[in-house]
Amino acid sequence: MSNALAQRQTALTRTILIVFAIIFAAPLVVATLTSFKSPPELTRVLSLPSELYWQNYQAAFERMGRSFFNSIAITVPAVALSILIGAVAGYPLAYMRGSSGKLVYFLLLTGMLVPFQIVQIPLFFLIQRLGLYDTIAGMWLVHTAYAVPFCTFFMRNFFASVPRSMYEAALIDGCSPARYFWKLLLPASTSGLAALAIIQSRAIWNDLLFAITLTSSDAARPVTVEISGFASSLQVEYGPLMAATLVSVLPVMAAYLLFQKSFVRGLLGGAGK
């Protein structure tokens, strides 16, 4: 292959990527500009802000206030718990032989079919009877429970890619199956856990449906409820809405940047490599 051809191909690749990058970035640029506009300027969508109108951020912070910390208090443990439950369920399913394991796996996976809107009312009763209505712990429980199908699916696949020889060798050495899981398998699976952590952080951080159904006060309301407040009813406060959105995206981005190295290795099972 000639050098010129290779160069032309690289140039083409770059061009396509840049075009896509512009398409991906344009709405975000508009959102960012909007977050700096004063109310009269908002009537012109594509104009530049005449000055940086920080009041939108101030309004966003005032409104988000405690809810931002609620979101962190909900998301961090819920991500950890949901990954753990996925690993706990995925482990036996990856190693069990026979049809009972397959049946349980199939059953758990069918949970992925269920649209969450249909569970709302029974869910409300459950959570209320457990005394967990409007609590952060209630949100942990719900996010963990509804993560069971996907996290099990994800972790089972990951564990299945870990060479079985490692498992058998450990058992021969007298290691109990439970000990193998905690001491050997989990530590060797950090990349898979990290990949799942990114996906779960995004899903839990952005949840609105469970939050609206199961929380009602500052004690437990996450930031998505406040953000949707800016966007709802008759009026939409675009300035603070965009400011709040941009701020609220930061933690998920941080999680992504933090875990992305492992993500590449972990998503498809690479512990053995």
Added chain:
Amino acid sequence: MPPRLKMPNRTTRTHIAFLALPVALFVTFYIYPIISSIHLSLHSWDGFSPSMRWVGLQNYVTLLGQPRFFNAVINNVTWVVFMLIVPTGTGLLLAALLDRGIRGESVFRILFFLPFTIPAVAVAAIWRWMYEPSNGLLTTVLELVGLGGLAQNWLGDPAIVNFSLMGAVAWWTTGFAFLVFFAGLRNIPTECIEAARIEGATPWQTFWKVSFPLLWPSTIIVLGMSAIDAMRLFDVVWATTQGGPAYSSEVLAVQMYDLAFGRFAMGRASAVAVYLLLLSAVIIMPYIYYMSKRVTESEAE
């Protein structure tokens, strides 16, 4: 204890212990609500009266006679097709291009992933501007490049609105497909690629003959998740158009919501939910069956 039923061995006991909590959560949070939905769907109930009236299968029958219901079913199926092709294909394209060692890789990677992190209500608000039909970004750009004739009444024309929503959702979710494929490509051992190159394959051939088949695990994840998201689709549609204009962009989850809380028809809404569950089962069950079959395959490895 009869001798035939010997105590399960230690491994089996551990397995059962590990599965106990996840299965308990599953039964409590999935099975019980589904049964309760089926129960509701056989009644006529406004949603808050102390009593409800048994109507048998009437809610199901009524829905089958409504064009509105079928419109939503068709929309859901269209969304599945769209989600299987567009965000997945775009994600694969971007991942494949970026995998060729382009300068500024990390910037592209962040940019492609960024929209995926935005909450649905904000996606809706942002795209309401993008699609503003006279001064929005999309119309303005089309006019700037001399294609003003292509500009549409993006969210207000019943014939266009679904495509517009799909565009917004593609922007929102392509990042996930991209991320998974990119990870998949990085997982392919370089030896395989090298070997192909030494044998004189062009990058195009290398991709389709070597990389793509090895990407099958990533593809399975992305396709499965896309189909599931398409069936469950709710937030963005509700926040952008509420299913309008005149039901044209309605999907089943939106219809369910509107019936339950917009019209106090809880029983009928539950029947929609059950239909949605059945439709998802038909569309997604083969995928789930395939995934659970892979248990046996991976054991055989």
Added chain:
Amino acid sequence: MKRTRLLGALFAGAITATSAYAQDTYEIWHYYAAGSELAGMEALIANGNEAVDEANFKGVIIPGNVVELRRQLQTAFLGGQPPAAYQSSMAFELKAFVDGGRLHPLTEVWSEINGDEIFPDGVQRVVKIDGVPYGVPYDLSLINNVFYNVEIFEELGLEAPTDWESFLATCSALSDAGYQPLGNAGGPFWSLYNFYAPLVSVLGVDGYYQLASGEIGFDSPEFAEALDLYRDTMVSCYADNWSGKTWTQTADDVVNGDTGMFMMGIWVAAYFEQADFLAGENFDVFQAPGTVGKSIFQMDALAVPAGSEAAIEAAGKFIAAAASPEGQAAFAVPKGSLAPNVNVDPSVYGYAGSRFAEQFSEAAANDAVLPNLFFLLPTSVGTELGVQIERFAIDPSDAVKAELMSTLETLRQEALAENAFIAW
């Protein structure tokens, strides 16, 4: 195994650690989540806290609209944890919850605040179910006004039109000069609210109520005539691409001088002012043809869920404070709506507000105060009417018109069979 137990313990610990609820704080639920609406509600709640010593009131925003609020109420009712009071629309919105046995009758508070004296008749009848008051109004917005850009009207030498003929002439003048004549926005409400003007033109006040009580059919010649009038007047004037815009985007078009007129609820005045587009200076207002001397209104009331005695008592005190002239003004002024209480001094309003107050008292004197039809009809009929009118406004063909009439007539027959209509 040990870890699994640890996990359980973790959950149990978390459960006991959280969930504390202050005893004497009472929640007021509403969906005024932003802008001037939120400012109004916050002022109303502050007013309540100042007037009532024994209890503390807290506003809880349910983000979304009436649909989300109903959803939240439903779960709260079923779970036995309703708020002390909540924002409710009028008529069927109240009736649905009364029929379900979920609302506490406000007879006592009503007589304490002298509700029969302080609220106009048209207002009273949509908060009483079988003569018993279940809601106390605090937020009233007229929806039969057309807002126009003063600069454009002056440039073209136009006067505010007074009947359909001059309205159409104004439209032509605007569109000849390159402006979009009449703004509208997508969604099931705005086209419907516009349609009320031709509807009242054809049916008159009595006919409007007869349609609401199911006495006039949707397949009747009168209703067809109203649709035709709507098609020939407002629909023919609508701006290009109106159905793809939100109401604030269309309001922006008026501010930016692209669109000449916009028929919208009076809350748009507050939006204009916020964008430095001032009443009497940049925009002005006239009553839609066919509704001159009449008022069509949308209204919110405070409703009190049945249940805890203490909450009902506290809510009663809050409502008494909210119904007083001070309470009513506290909400209406920042929100940009009208106070339903006739004792509120009109001088609290600005230029636009005092115009609306004048219109409203004139309409009350004419006995032509018309509540939003959407809420006078049984919920399933009213909601479908909104959807169908929007569809007709987008495609005003005879085929759509015929389908609209038959769809709605079928629903009317169903509602008649269930005895669902009410003569308000």
